[in-house]
Amino acid sequence: MNFWEKVTGNDLRREWKAFEARAEALPDGYRAAWGQIIAHLFPYGDFTGRNLMPILDAALGLLEVAATDGQSIHEVFGDDIGGFCTALAGGEGARTYRDRWREQLNRNVARKLSRLGG
Amino acid sequence: MEDLTEMLKGTLEGCVLEIIGSEETYGYAITRQLNELGFADVIEGTVYTILLRLEKNGLVQVTKRPSGVGPPRKFYTLNDAGRQELAKFWAKWQYVSSRIDRLKEGGR
Numbered sequence: 001m002n003f004w005e006k007v008t009g010n011d012l013r014r015e016w017k018a019f020e021a022r023a024e025a026l027p028d029g030y031r032a033a034w035g036q037i038i039a040h041l042f043p044y045g046d047f048t049g050r051n052l053m054p055i056l057d058a059a060l061g062l063l064e065v066a067a068t069d070g071q072s073i074h075e076v077f078g079d080d081i082g083g084f085c086t087a088l089a090g091g092e093g094a095r096t097y098r099d100r101w102r103e104q105l106n107r108n109v110a111r112k113l114s115r116l117g118g
Numbered sequence: 119m120e121d122l123t124e125m126l127k128g129t130l131e132g133c134v135l136e137i138i139g140s141e142e143t144y145g146y147a148i149t150r151q152l153n154e155l156g157f158a159d160v161i162e163g164t165v166y167t168i169l170l171r172l173e174k175n176g177l178v179q180v181t182k183r184p185s186g187v188g189p190p191r192k193f194y195t196l197n198d199a200g201r202q203e204l205a206k207f208w209a210k211w212q213y214v215s216s217r218i219d220r221l222k223e224g225g226r
Binding site for chain 1: 145146159161162163164166167170185187188189191
């Protein structure tokens with residue numbers, strides 16, 4: 001990935017295209033699950049969403065293999081796609097915007113407290 | 119038995135390590151083995167996130183093999199760190215289960 005692609009996000013767009021093509025090839029129920037996975041993982045994204053790419057790739061890989069095995073979506077995810085996404089994002093160490101807000105808040109409070117000279 | 123999810127949470131990783139330890143295997147086969155063992159509630163998504171964690175923690179070796187149909191599959195074997203982790207798991211399990219048994223028998 002060169003600098004230009006990094007700034008414009010061209011490489012991301014290309015990766016998205018590839019994801020979409022792979023998702024198109026999935027059976028019906030699986031495509032719907034893919035949509036839900038994207039929606040659930042979205043809050044874990046950073047500014048560009050670049051950190052989500054390997055996580056989405058892993059999830060799509062699982063969908064592809066499970067579809068080949070002839071498993072139902074329910075066999076793969078139970079009724080908790082949200083829980084799966086949380087585990088997936090947590091396992092990959094994705095930080096959410098909430099983590100950053102929390103840190104920012106903690107930093108600000110600590111600074112103000114120290115200024116009070118406690 | 120149903121509703122084991124909460125109880126299994128902490129031990130499932132050890133179970134997966136044990137299964138991988140006995141032979142090279144892949145996600146779906148691990149899930150099936152756990153189901154046949156009587157853990158009917160275990161789903162592939164859960165096993166898959168455990169496998170990713172094991173991979174990230176460097177406990178398994180992953181080989182991608184093309185399958186007859188569909189995309190290539192990831193096969194897992196334990197490395198030395200994985201075998202150590204598995205031994206630790208069984209030691210912890212032995213400790214917990216012996217204490218709980220003792221509690222149940224009313225011993226102190």
